[in-house]
Amino acid sequence: MSVIVQGESFDPGAALTDFSNRIQGAGAMVSFTGFVRDVPAGLLALEIEHYAAMTKRALDDIEQQAISRWHLSGSLIIHRFGSLKPDDIIMMVATAAEHRKAAFEAAEFMMDYLKSRAPFWKKESTRQGDEWVVAKTADEEALKRW
Amino acid sequence: MSVIVQGESFDPGAALTDFSNRIQGAGAMVSFTGFVRDVPAGLLALEIEHYAAMTKRALDDIEQQAISRWHLSGSLIIHRFGSLKPDDIIMMVATAAEHRKAAFEAAEFMMDYLKSRAPFWKKESTRQGDEWVVAKTADEEALKRW
Amino acid sequence: MIDVLYFAWVREKVGLPKETVDTTATTVSELIAELVERDARYGAAFADQSALLVAVDQELTDFDAPINNAREVAFFPPMTGG
Amino acid sequence: MIDVLYFAWVREKVGLPKETVDTTATTVSELIAELVERDARYGAAFADQSALLVAVDQELTDFDAPINNAREVAFFPPMTGG
Numbered sequence: 049m050s051v052i053v054q055g056e057s058f059d060p061g062a063a064l065t066d067f068s069n070r071i072q073g074a075g076a077m078v079s080f081t082g083f084v085r086d087v088p089a090g091l092l093a094l095e096i097e098h099y100a101a102m103t104k105r106a107l108d109d110i111e112q113q114a115i116s117r118w119h120l121s122g123s124l125i126i127h128r129f130g131s132l133k134p135d136d137i138i139m140m141v142a143t144a145a146e147h148r149k150a151a152f153e154a155a156e157f158m159m160d161y162l163k164s165r166a167p168f169w170k171k172e173s174t175r176q177g178d179e180w181v182v183a184k185t186a187d188e189e190a191l192k193r194w
Numbered sequence: 195m196s197v198i199v200q201g202e203s204f205d206p207g208a209a210l211t212d213f214s215n216r217i218q219g220a221g222a223m224v225s226f227t228g229f230v231r232d233v234p235a236g237l238l239a240l241e242i243e244h245y246a247a248m249t250k251r252a253l254d255d256i257e258q259q260a261i262s263r264w265h266l267s268g269s270l271i272i273h274r275f276g277s278l279k280p281d282d283i284i285m286m287v288a289t290a291a292e293h294r295k296a297a298f299e300a301a302e303f304m305m306d307y308l309k310s311r312a313p314f315w316k317k318e319s320t321r322q323g324d325e326w327v328v329a330k331t332a333d334e335e336a337l338k339r340w
Numbered sequence: 341m342i343d344v345l346y347f348a349w350v351r352e353k354v355g356l357p358k359e360t361v362d363t364t365a366t367t368v369s370e371l372i373a374e375l376v377e378r379d380a381r382y383g384a385a386f387a388d389q390s391a392l393l394v395a396v397d398q399e400l401t402d403f404d405a406p407i408n409n410a411r412e413v414a415f416f417p418p419m420t421g422g
Numbered sequence: 423m424i425d426v427l428y429f430a431w432v433r434e435k436v437g438l439p440k441e442t443v444d445t446t447a448t449t450v451s452e453l454i455a456e457l458v459e460r461d462a463r464y465g466a467a468f469a470d471q472s473a474l475l476v477a478v479d480q481e482l483t484d485f486d487a488p489i490n491n492a493r494e495v496a497f498f499p500p501m502t503g504g
Contacts, residue, residue: 059214060211061207061213061214062207062211064207066207067207068206068207068227068283072281073232074229074231075229075230075231076226076227077225077226078225078226078227079223080222080294080297081214081222081224082222082294082422083221083222083223084221085219085221099347099395101398102395106398127421138422139421148228148302148504152298156294156298159422162421162422164421165419166419167395167414167416167421168419168420168421168422169348169416169417169419169420170420170421180349180420181420182418183419183420188418242503245496247480248480248496251480251481285504308504309501309502310503311501312503312504313477313496313498313503314502314503315501315503316503326431326499327502328502
């Protein structure tokens with residue numbers, strides 16, 4: 049049960065090792081890791097802005113919903129902010145539950161909510177200029193599953 | 195793109211670090227790890243038997259289906275055999291794709307197929323005796339999703 | 341006195357990330373109306389309210405929400421985390 | 423001559439993991455019939471064929487499958503991997 053918001057990069061494997069050592073009794077563990085993808089124009093930087101005072105609260109809320117709905121025995125959210133480059137790690141979630149269905153669903157739920165309800169905004173910088181990433185209607189639609 | 199069948203234990207975090215270093219360009223990485231759960235009678239050992247000549251072939255086939263259907267940029271299956279104890283790691287799959295939906299679906303697909311189409315059999319040993327784990331109809335039903 | 345925060349392109353249009361506003365507004369909508377009267381920069385930022393979200397004291401809410409007892413109101417576009 | 427393999431409780435009922443069988447059977451079902459005639463252990467293992475799966479040359483198939491050119495036939499219960 050931990051939520052971490054940080055500027056620094058991290059190794060998803062090292063984070064998963066730590067997490068797996070804390071979830072005795074679970075039958076299933078799922079992790080999701082998001083990376084910066086390049087864009088056709090050539091990405092110079094991806095700037096991630098966030099609303100610090102609200103971020104932790106929003107992520108704690110998303111995590112608590114997942115824990116109580118899927119009876120998770122463990123959960124983890126790590127999200128970065130600041131200036132990132134292509135292939136840099138952006139964020140990670142991990143879940144632990146008795147069975148695989150719960151672990152998968154809880155991880156997808158956390159990702160769907162994190163995309164549209166956690167106060168992060170991305171700006172892409174290319175040689176053609178800077179542009180704020182526009183929220184996808186598909187991401188808002190994804191919430192209806194839950 | 196690798197399939198490993200082994201008796202030895204392994205660290206899912208270390209495997210994820212290796213995997214993440216091989217998937218440049220992916221936006222999304224998902225992993226699933228399965229652990230031995232204890233049973234009410236107290237599990238002394240979980241014996242995993244497999245059909246060695248068929249296992250690699252079956253897992254390669256499952257992986258290839260996932261790669262072509264979800265255009266994965268990376269995939270991994272590790273499955274153990276032999277005598278395991280509660281909380282021991284049993285297996286892991288990992289997927290890398292452009293977007294999260296593909297990475298999640300491909301990992302769930304591989305898990306569903308691996309449960310019912312890869313030639314592994316589990317036997318639980320407790321003080322009350324040994325018992326072969328019976329395949330769940332829910333696991334066979336899960337294949338209909340695909 | 342209430343803290344008003346702006347993020348992403350709303351911040352860029354308003355020209356600052358945060359300010360303290362002396363207001364008699366009782367709802368988010370009234371606060372927006374006051375700001376828009378103050379300066380054209382706000383007019384640009386709030387031109388299309390359907391493109392905006394608002395949080396009062398760090399909770400997402402809507403434009404009718406009361407702000408009488410609020411300490412902090414934040415305006416921003418739909419989130420793009422993850 | 424064909425290699426016949428048994429796994430999990432099928433192996434335990436037959437009493438061995440593998441044997442080479444001299445057979446004229448042309449399908450899986452004919453092979454089972456031959457085995458069942460040979461010894462009661464096979465009768466016990468194959469009593470409920472609906473509880474069994476079969477692979478011919480390491481590919482899952484059904485009991486009507488031809489085995490004329492097969493090198494290896496394997497019998498086992500539904501898999502429980504993962």
